[in-house]
Amino acid sequence: MVDTDLIRDLGVPDRREAAADTLAALGPDTVEHLVRELTDEESPVDWRPIASVLERIGDAAFDGLLRGLASASTESSRKRVGFAFSCLGAAALDRYTAALSHPVPHVRRMAIRGLQHCGDAARSAISALVPLLGDHDPRVARQAQDALILQGEYVIPLLQRIREQGPGRQRARALTVLAELGGESALSRVDVAAIERLIRVKLPDDRPEGMWACWNHWMAVPSGDQAGIMQTLGLVDPRPVTFALGNDIVDADGHGCGADDPHNGYERVFVTPELDGWTLILGAWSDPCGEERSEEVLRLCTELSARYGQAHAYYYGGQGDGSAWLIAEQGTVIRRYCETGEGEDELLTLGEPLPYERARRVELGLTPDWDPAQESQDDEDEWRSATHDMAADLARSYGVSPLHVGPDTPSRGTSVVALTPYGVAHGVPAGAYRI
Structure with missing residues (x-):
């Protein structure tokens, strides 16, 4: 027993x-x-x-x-x-x-x-x-x-x-x-x-669907000139996709690949149709604050803004991983700000605070104009906490945020996934995605 x-x-x-x-x-x-x-x-x-x-x-x-x-x-x-x-x-x-x-x-x-x-x-x-x-x-x-x-x-x-x-x-x-x-x-x-036939069948009834990746990076241009925007960015081989497919690809690519995989998540982007007057370019390649992409994205937004009047780039961490924004107008970057909790975020800061930033500070009971070196620790902590989740709302204040679009968002054209220069050089990672 x-x-x-x-x-x-x-x-x-x-x-x-x-x-x-x-x-x-x-x-x-x-x-x-x-x-x-x-x-x-x-x-x-x-x-x-x-x-x-x-x-x-x-x-x-x-x-x-x-x-x-x-x-x-x-x-x-x-x-x-x-x-x-x-x-x-x-x-x-x-x-x-x-x-x-x-x-x-x-x-x-x-x-x-x-x-x-x-x-x-x-x-x-x-x-x-x-x-x-x-x-x-x-x-x-x-x-x-x-x-x-x-x-x-x-x-x-x-x-x-x-x-x-x-x-x-x-x-x-x-x-x-x-x-x-x-x-x-x-x-x-x-x-x-x-598969291509199934996508074509679905596209006529496809409606905008909000972005839901863990790490959200995008550029935004106030124009419906999808072809011209892609040409300026050097994007090639556009292939029609549904919103579900485009978002699924962005989410999968954002999670990265194994250490021995040549792919880094920068190989392709999801380019939306015109959404309420804006075209969005979604994917890690559009990252305005990461060490590998920040300066290139700054250059690209400068060029886009010279052609279309404005160009923005954003990062929003869907799991509480921070925010960043870059605003360019008429060929000049007027603002870049980053709050991700990383030690050197402040080194990316360019330009003066935007009207939206000033208004949010007033709502928080803080002074609209501030000098971080002179601010109290409590005020600085409150501001950093607020900006940590600000990117999507700031983007919406200008026009369109991919996290807030939906079936009722005015849409004209067809979504595509296109190759970046990285994708041309290395191909794209394998994967199964929802259509």
Whole structure:
């Protein structure tokens, strides 16, 4: 008989190691008790030390966890048992593969997670994993999709065959995996043409949709001359997109790529149609305050303003990461201000405060004209706190903010995604996006 107190000792740091050794030595006799502890939502013992003991026990532990996972009656207990079940390692590879056909969807999903934890050894199970792209349970199908993406480019030929030959239920998610792993170059001409046709079908009814990226960078020009603006900026290869697609690309690019990836998020931008008299150029390439782009964006806004009267650039961190703005008129930068919490923000300041800044200071009870060197610490802190979230509202005071546009915003023309000079040199990152 396994002592319950011995299992509970797994939750006591200075007793954990001795308890784990004793329980592992008991072998299969302790599996049922350990799984019961996992299914107990009130248990004070975390699932991790229990899973560690079960991994040491081996095959009998897998069978016990499988039974516990299939019979767990609450979401909490399913999670605890499922985490332990999926962490048994490469030694359980064959058993995870067999469990992919289990009648209970949650078991199939956790078996996929188990394969993901098997590392390169999981490649031998790909032929069993691929059919789950068409699983009737959408969570299982999504787990299979994500697992295949993590396997990398070597699965591309297999998924290309599915796109060409079926089965039909697997084809949609196979397309998503291909796009995520290889981008357009991994898709057939037929698939690319179908995607472009779908975009064309959606465009006549497409309406403005607010930007919702974590890190929002944009330029704004008071003109509907989309082609001329892109020419001035050196943007090429414009391709029509819906607002949803453009925003999704901007958000994905803003999150960056891996350390070994040549892409830096500056390869492309989303150029809106004319929105209430303004054209917006969205993407990290439009960043007015980052070390890599600030001076180039200042130059570009100066050139745009010489041609169109004004040109602005903004940054707004949607997760509380600060604001920045740059305003150019008639070929001259009249204001640049940055408040992101970085130590050298003040070095970017140019020009005199804008009327909007002065008005906001009055609303806050501060003097409209100020000298940071003479200001009290409390006043300085209050102003910095206010400007931290100011960019989108300041942009709206001039005309259009991409965070505030919506279906009722007057719109004329078609959105495009265009390549920047970075994109011409390096291409664009792969990815699957919503249309």
